[in-house]
Amino acid sequence: MILKGWKYYAFVGTVFGFIGGALYPIVIYPMQHIQEYKEMQKTTRKGIKQEEIQPGNMKVWSDPFGRKKD
Known part of the structure; x- marks a missing residue:
């Protein structure tokens, strides 16, 4: 069945x-x-310490586009 006309657009x-x-x-x-x-x-x-549950002693992710703290 080939749709033609308004049925195709619908x-x-x-x-x-x-x-x-x-x-x-x-x-x-x-x-x-x-x-x-x-x-x-x-x-x-709340109550979750990300440093404790981070696998393989990997660094906790931080936003690469965030502003640098002075």
């Missing part, structure tokens, strides 16, 4: 709609609500 639009709908809660929502996710991390990581 099919393509539906596919892109599903992809966009699936990506929204994974990519777009967290980027728009950064503070909410930071608060969630503070709550869930």
Whole structure:
């Protein structure tokens, strides 16, 4: 079955709609609500000392784009 005309565009639009709908809660929502996710991390990581659970005595990750402390 070959789709022609408006049925083709409806099919393509539906596919892109599903992809966009699936990506929204994974990519777009967290980027728009950064503070909410930071608060969630503070709550869930309370009491965890990252230095103690770091495997293989590796250095704890730090943001390479963060500002340097004076």
